[in-house]
Amino acid sequence: MMSKLPINLEKVSSKDIDKIILRTAIIAELDAISLYEELAAMTNNENLKKVLLDVAKEEKTHVGEFLALLNIEDEEQKKELREGEEEVKEILEG
Numbered sequence: 001m002m003s004k005l006p007i008n009l010e011k012v013s014s015k016d017i018d019k020i021i022l023r024t025a026i027i028a029e030l031d032a033i034s035l036y037e038e039l040a041a042m043t044n045n046e047n048l049k050k051v052l053l054d055v056a057k058e059e060k061t062h063v064g065e066f067l068a069l070l071n072i073e074d075e076e077q078k079k080e081l082r083e084g085e086e087e088v089k090e091i092l093e094g
Helices: 017-042 046-074 076-094
Strands: none
Touching: 017 046, 017 076
């Protein structure tokens, strides 16, 4: 994403704006995780690698925070996430 929003927030209805903001924040955090983990894989500097991976881990916590709030704000999202989790369990057990 690198600081460009994937959607024009001015065109989003007021009832949906918070859900869009949360999803955008999740996208940004996932991008940051990927970036930090890729950079860590590229360096031979163990100190830099440790810091990058620690920051990536913090970003994963941020994803969890935003996702938890999204589940509060969007009941349909919460339901679909549960259904997706159940589908994965069925696939793995089958």
